[in-house]
Amino acid sequence: MxxxxxxxxxxxxxxxxxxxxxxxxxxxxxxxHGAGVMEVETPACSVxxxxxxxIDSLATRYSGPGAANGxxxxxxTSPEFPMKRLLAAGSGAIFQICRVFRDGExxxxxxxxxxxxxxxxxxxxxHRLMDDVAALVQALLPAPAVEERISYTALFHRHLGIDPxxxxxxxxxxxxxxxxxxxxxxxDLPDRDSWLDLLxxxxxxxxxxxxxxxxxxxxxxxxxxxxxxxxxPPVSERFELYLDGLELANGFHELRDAAEQRRxxxxxxxxxxxxxxxxxxxxxxxxSALEAGLLDCAGVALGIDRLLMRVTGASHIDQxxxxxxxxx
Amino acid sequence: xASYSTNEFKxxxxxxxxxxxxxxxxxxxxxPGKGQAFNRVKIRNLKTxxxxxxxxxxGESVEAADVLEVELQYLYNDGEFWHFMDSESYEQxxxxxxxxxxxxxxxxxxASCTVTLWxxxxxxxxxPNFVTLSITETDPGLKGDTSGGGGKPATLExxxxxxxxxxxxxxETIKVDTRSGEYVSRAREE
Numbered sequence: 264m265x266x267x268x269x270x271x272x273x274x275x276x277x278x279x280x281x282x283x284x285x286x287x288x289x290x291x292x293x294x295x296h297g298a299g300v301m302e303v304e305t306p307a308c309s310v311x312x313x314x315x316x317x318i319d320s321l322a323t324r325y326s327g328p329g330a331a332n333g334x335x336x337x338x339x340t341s342p343e344f345p346m347k348r349l350l351a352a353g354s355g356a357i358f359q360i361c362r363v364f365r366d367g368e369x370x371x372x373x374x375x376x377x378x379x380x381x382x383x384x385x386x387x388x389x390h391r392l393m394d395d396v397a398a399l400v401q402a403l404l405p406a407p408a409v410e411e412r413i414s415y416t417a418l419f420h421r422h423l424g425i426d427p428x429x430x431x432x433x434x435x436x437x438x439x440x441x442x443x444x445x446x447x448x449x450x451d452l453p454d455r456d457s458w459l460d461l462l463x464x465x466x467x468x469x470x471x472x473x474x475x476x477x478x479x480x481x482x483x484x485x486x487x488x489x490x491x492x493x494x495x496p497p498v499s500e501r502f503e504l505y506l507d508g509l510e511l512a513n514g515f516h517e518l519r520d521a522a523e524q525r526r527x528x529x530x531x532x533x534x535x536x537x538x539x540x541x542x543x544x545x546x547x548x549x550x551s552a553l554e555a556g557l558l559d560c561a562g563v564a565l566g567i568d569r570l571l572m573r574v575t576g577a578s579h580i581d582q583x584x585x586x587x588x589x590x591x
Numbered sequence: 592x593a594s595y596s597t598n599e600f601k602x603x604x605x606x607x608x609x610x611x612x613x614x615x616x617x618x619x620x621x622x623p624g625k626g627q628a629f630n631r632v633k634i635r636n637l638k639t640x641x642x643x644x645x646x647x648x649x650g651e652s653v654e655a656a657d658v659l660e661v662e663l664q665y666l667y668n669d670g671e672f673w674h675f676m677d678s679e680s681y682e683q684x685x686x687x688x689x690x691x692x693x694x695x696x697x698x699x700x701x702a703s704c705t706v707t708l709w710x711x712x713x714x715x716x717x718x719p720n721f722v723t724l725s726i727t728e729t730d731p732g733l734k735g736d737t738s739g740g741g742g743k744p745a746t747l748e749x750x751x752x753x754x755x756x757x758x759x760x761x762x763e764t765i766k767v768d769t770r771s772g773e774y775v776s777r778a779r780e781e
Contacts, residue, residue, distance in 0.1 A: 317626050367598075367628070367649070370620025446645035452627065457648075460626035465646065487625050503624075513624050 274585040281585060283575045287567065288360060290403050291380055300356040300382060305345035307361065312337035312543035313344075314531035315487065319366035320543060321375070337543060338364035341564050342381050343488065344549035347517070350383055350560060351552035358382035360567065371579050372509065374587050378567040385560045389489070389500045389516040392561035393477050396504055396512055400475060400565075405574060408506070409474035415481050415498075422467045428482060428496045432458050442466045453538065456484050471508040478503045488524070489515035504565070506573050514563030521553035593655040597630040597647050605637075605658040608645065612637045612656035612709045620649065637707060638689075638714055658709050665702045673698065675706060675713065686713035694718045696751035697769045718769045723778045724748050725764045729755060742774075 274281065295302065312320040318340050326333035339345075342359050349357055363379045384392055397410055419427040425438055435458035440447045444465045452458055459482070479502035483491045486499030500516035518524055528545050535542055571583040581587040595606060600618040607613070613634040622628035628649035635642050637658065647653065663675035663684060672685040673695065684706065688695070690713045694704070697718040707715035729745035742754040745765075753767055755774045764778040 315625060317622075317628070368620070368622060370622075373620060373622065444646055445643060446647070450646060450648060451651075452648060457627035460623050461629065461646070463626075464621045464623055464629065465631070485625065510624055 271590055275581050275587055275590060276583055276585050280571070280575050280577065280583050284567075284571055284583065287403060287571055287574060291358075291360060291399070291567075294399050294402055295358045295382065298356075300358050300384075301354065303346065303349060303354065303357045303359050304361070305339075305342045305349070305359065307339050307364075308336040309339060309345070309546070310334065310336060310544060311344070311546035311549070313340045314528045314535065314543065314545065315340075316531055316534040316538055316540065319540065321364045321366050340365050341379055343562070343564070344546045346381060346383060346562070347557055348549060348552040350385065351555050351557045356382070356384050369588055372569060372572075374568065374580050374584060376588075376591075377580075379564050380567050381562065381564040383517075383560050383562040385558050387516075387561040388559075389479060389502050389514055389561050392514050392516075392563055393479070393502055393504075396514065396563055396565070397475060397477070400504070400506065400511075400570070403570065403574065409472070410477075411472055411475065412477040412479065415478055418467060418478055419462070422470055423462060427459055427462075431455070435459065435462065438462060439465070456482070459485075468505065468508050468510070471505050473507050476505040476508075478505070486518075486527070487513075487515065488518050488527075490518045490520075502563075506570070509569055509573065510566075511569050511573075512563050512565035514561060516561045517557065517559075519553060519557045519559070521550055524553055525550055593657070594652040595655050596652050597649050600630055600632060605656040606634070607654040607656045608634060608636070608643075611639070612658045612714065613643075614658075616642065622649070637709065656709065657711075658707060658714075660705055660707050663704055663706045663713075665698050665700060665704055667700065668695070668698070673716065675704065675716075684708070684711075684713050686716050690714050691716045694769075696747075696749055697722050697724075697767075699724060699749055720768065720770060721766055721775065722769055723764055723766050724751070726755070726759065726761050729759065729761050731760065745774075 308323065320337040320340055322335050322337050324333050325336050341363055342361055346357060346359060360378065360380050362376050364376045368375055384395060393412065401407055415427060419425055423438055432455050436447055439461055444461065480498040481501045483497045483499050486501060489499040489501035491497050491499050502514045503510060504512040532542050568580055568583050572580060575583060577583050595604060600615055602615055604615045605612055613636050615632055615634050617633040619631045621631050630647045630649055632645045632647060633642060634645060661677060664678050666674040666676055672687060673691045675684045675686065694716045703719055705717040706713045724747040726745045727748050730743055742756055744752050745755040745759060746752050753772060753774050755765060759765065766775040766778050768775050
């Protein structure tokens with residue numbers, strides 16, 4: 264990391280892009296105020312943290328009244344758990360715009376702290392929420408974008424001619440090799456889903472059509488906090504939105520079953536232990552909220568910085584941030 | 592054995608791949624929001640010069656290549672090896688034809704070369720950007736032609752052949768850009 268050499272105090276984003284950010288945030292608030300969705304704030308620091316094996320939390324320490332010996336607080340990676348507690352307490356439709364933090368993520372499309380827009384719609388499933396996401400994004404884009412919706416299965420059929428639900432890891436490795444992904448022979452990935460992630464990021468994303476592309480009904484093993492719809496095969500009622508091939512949003516028809524949620528958390532912790540990752544405390548208050556009863560709802564998180572990249576034609580996330588990691 | 596984690600990847604880092612030393616040209620972090628992170632890397636094989644791409648699982652470690660670049664003085668060629676010396680430590684190195692390659696045609700005694708060492712052995716020898724060499728043979732040019740247009744081949748003392756303007760004669764000393772293999776000017780008498 265560079266030190267304070269000349270000019271490093273200056274913002275990286277141009278004034279035009281900083282103005283575009285302000286307009287985008289105002290546009291988001293206009294949309295939700297018009298739709299009767301309430302803006303909320305929840306803590307950025309929590310005693311509990313996400314368990315997802317692919318997401319790592321940053322931690323900090325609080326000492327003071329109530330914590331004489333200090334206690335670890337985790338910076339949120341998304342405001343999902345406390346927002347669902349608000350929903351369980353009867354908030355109705357809510358949205359939040361906040362800075363979230365993820366350890367280990369830095370690159371052309373990643374900054375370890377970034378702006379997330381997250382919202383929840385009671386009485387919606389993931390398909391109705393996709394309508395909502397499309398309406399919001401279209402309202403924020405400078406020109407209307409074409410829109411496509413395709414299931415995860417159909418997508419893999421279309422781009423790779425394979426069924427992502429049945430092929431074993433060795434076969435997926437072979438597909439990646441045939442698709443020209445370099446160095447797959449020496450690649451040691453922990454599970455089947457990681458191979459699917461490889462195919463998605465290296466083979467499918469670059470070939471996605473321009474405009475909005477919603478991908479829905481993910482493998483049950485990638486459900487995260489989405490409910491699983493039984494069937495053959497069972498699928499998770501989860502979707503992702505890509506804009507011009509860039510992953511922009513992830514949404515769920517939300518899991519409401521507290522016991523199932525606890526099992527998934529524990530399963531995550533087992534995976535984290537196998538991967539040698541830290542084991543954060545489970546969010547017991549979130550689990551209590553589910554036990555008390557979460558109404559049928561769908562929720563989604565959308566990366567504001569990436570949307571801003573597409574709106575302003577930026578090729579690197581640093582170009583839309585006043586002070587990215589290198590100058591933070 | 593020294594190794595680098597993918598978090599240390601950046602342009603110029605030297606790593607081992609397929610048993611050969613390589614230099615990283617570009618490194619991209621790729622990660623789905625809820626999935627496996629990868630580093631998509633472009634690397635140059637320092638022995639073959641070939642550029643290849645590789646995909647690594649983020650967090651994985653890769654063997655480091657013991658590679659460094661040094662300035663060495665060219666001494667002589669014994670028919671099989673080209674010999675060089677570090678003018679500070681007086682340590683000597685010998686490079687084979689594979690390492691020297693096309694550079695041999697620019698090598699004159701005392702020339703200062705950039706040599707890439709892998710485990711202490713030269714694998715790439717780069718000549719200075721500009722060399723001053725005398726012409727051993729070229730057709731007599733037309734008198735009075737100073738434009739340089741057209742040109743003619745000239746053989747240099749090291750064996751290299753370059754195009755020179757018609758007014759340049761055998762026995763003259765010229766400056767050549769080794770990157771393009773092109774004549775630059777007459778060498779000034781100093």
